[in-house]
Amino acid sequence: MNQRPQAQPAAVTARAISSPVEARKLAEDLMDVMSGLLGIIERETELVRAGKIREAMELEGQKGELSRRYMVAVEHLKNSQKYLAQVSPELLTTLRRHHDTFRAMLQINLTVLATAHAVSEGIVRGVNVEIQRRNIPNTYTASGQRATPGPRNMTPLAVSRSL
Template sequence: MNQQPSRPQAPAPIPAASTPLEARKLAEYLLESMNTLLGVIERETELVRAGKVREAMMLETHKSELSRRYVGAVAHLKASQKYLTQNAPELLTSLHRHHDTFRAMLQVNLTVLATAHAVSEGIVRGVNTEIQRRNIPNTYSAAGQRVQPGRANITPLAVSRSL
């Protein structure tokens, strides 16, 4: 009576578009997913640029859900690639152009987020340096040289990552 642990079932294969109507619906869904996600990303970019990080963080749940929708639509597109290439190449070309614009906007968003991260990290490092400078005693050796304090004199800086 050995029971083997049940294996997680593989996800069902994604159905490929096989008619012009299905291809058109897929394209519309993908475009709608990209446009909706792009709207949220643009809003996040505006908020971070304005220094309203807390408000930008509130968009995270909605952005994650839209990202899942977008990834699902892209998976459906990949499954339908052969049909679209053979029967709707102009539709596929249009989707590629729209996706290139989408990627460019994502790159802007990532650049803004990386800049905000670098600035905040610089501020925290500056605060830490100032705290350490004030807490470390100034001592000198018998030769009159400044002595570097040991690790016991360094006070750790604790930062809460939740706003």
């Protein structure tokens, strides 16, 4: 939705955890980030469903920051997965269950966004067809057939992508 260039954060290499306290902290951080991101995504979904696209776009900054934190936490988890599987398999199972719920909610959000995109694209295409129809002259050839309009009769539709 946005044409602004995104700043690329510096790569963060997360070292593997080495204690049960670090494992618990990692799990809590990941769950907090997923919960925060789910809250933003649910709000965005509600706003898009209500047609309040401008308000939904205002959540972009928060969503971006939480997404960045989520990616860092997942990378840390990947680096620590062997240790977690050995020391705390129940914690790993809990994280997987929470992540499955997280993915399901993301899928709902993506479906709503795709629907909004398809609807808006359909509206723009419909407006373009109507503009073209009005700009094409109704002329006929000598044999009484409808004349095919030339390219000079087609007027392009200009759309501003900023709201």
